Amino acid sequence: MPAVQISSGQVTAAAGLPRVCARHGRDATQMKSLRFSSRPRPWAYALIPLGLLFFLIAVVVMREDVWAPRWPWCGRCGVLRVVRLLAGLALLAGAFAVLPGVVDARGGGAGLEIAGLIVVAVLGLVVVSRSYASAVAGAHVSRDSQWVRVPRAHERFAAQVVPGAAGAP
Numbered sequence: 001m002p003a004v005q006i007s008s009g010q011v012t013a014a015a016g017l018p019r020v021c022a023r024h025g026r027d028a029t030q031m032k033s034l035r036f037s038s039r040p041r042p043w044a045y046a047l048i049p050l051g052l053l054f055f056l057i058a059v060v061v062m063r064e065d066v067w068a069p070r071w072p073w074c075g076r077c078g079v080l081r082v083v084r085l086l087a088g089l090a091l092l093a094g095a096f097a098v099l100p101g102v103v104d105a106r107g108g109g110a111g112l113e114i115a116g117l118i119v120v121a122v123l124g125l126v127v128v129s130r131s132y133a134s135a136v137a138g139a140h141v142s143r144d145s146q147w148v149r150v151p152r153a154h155e156r157f158a159a160q161v162v163p164g165a166a167g168a169p
Contacts, residue, residue, distance in 0.1 A: 001152040004161055008141065011036075011148045014070035016162030021074035023138045025154030028072035034134045036148055038064040038141040064145035072157075077136050084131035091124030 010016055019028045040059045047054040095117045102113045129135070139150045150157070 002155065002158045003149065003151050004153040004158045005142070005147040005149045006161060008066045008146055008148055010162075011066055011068045011071075014068070017070065017072060018157055018160030019072055020154070020157045020160055021072050021077060022150045022153050022157045023080075023136070024074050024076045025156035026074040026076060029075050029078075030073050031070035032073040032133060032137075034068045034071045034137060036066050036068060036134050036137075036139050036141050038062075038143050038145070041143070064141050064143060066141045066145060066148055068148070071137060071139075073133075073137070077133075081131050081133060081136045084127055084136070088124045088127030088129075088131060091120055091127060095121040095124060 004022075006017070014031075019031075020026070021028055040055075041062055044055055044058040044062065047058055099114075099117055102110060102117065137150075138152060139148050141148055
């Protein structure tokens, strides 16, 4: 799967984008309006021991966004989004449904079982966060906000990107 990058201006103008899904290589069934964001800066992860709130604030403040008004989207992307969302919500609901049974009447509980439920709940949150349409599309913005990168683009999508619009990854 080749890496492709398209200029942010071209993505924002929806000019020259293929009508092929970037992830699956299928013909697009719709052109979806998506917001792509840059990945967190590596130093931001050092803030996690200080508290998750500090990390989230740094990520939101330093994030670069590009609005794609017409990104190609296939039916398989829609199914993948729904499956991820339902799986994540099922993990969350299951963790919270089992929690009262683990905690005994005295208010205490088995530490290992509670830790396992916390891990399942966090896994559910991660799966739900990967169900956003921009995450399903598999693209992100470069840190200088000049490019939208698709690190694992389908070959059909990569072949149809308009020449001169794509740069070297």
